[in-house]
Amino acid sequence: MNIRNARPEDLINMQHCNLLCLPENYQRKYYFYYGLSWPQLSYIAEDENGKIVGYVLAKMEEDSDDVPYGHITSLAVKRSHRRLAMIDNFNAKYVSLHVRKSNRATVHLYSNTLNFQISEVEPKYHADGEDAYVPATTPG
Secondary structure, eight states: OEEEEOOGGGHHHHHHHHHHHOSSOOOHHHHHHHHHHOGGGEEEEEOTTSOEEEEEEEEEEEOTTOOEEEEEEEEEEOGGGTTSOOOOOOSOSOEEEOEETTOHHHHHIIIIISOOEEEEEETTOSTTSOOEEEEEEOOO
């Protein structure tokens, strides 16, 4: 398994991984936007044959207190490569993401295994109107 920064030529395969793994899908321009805005925070995981098996799109944000924090916008890993502890810290004060309330396995992963705390609930966050939990953690 190799984890590296995503390159422009990876974007189509990142989108394909997204379509296979997640109900929230993005247009290709969305990947380009992240790749150009936060190139140091877009990663792919590839197998021994160089095939993309996962990706993360993340960005740095500042809240009203000017505290920089990382936000994982989209993370997908193909079923065949899940539970292999592919996670990385980006020198942020804390990291957050959105998880569907109905996605019990992912909520359990972040809450119980990775020790994220649910910081809030975002009502109707997803396109279908489902609420999202916002787990967050302090790296390290």
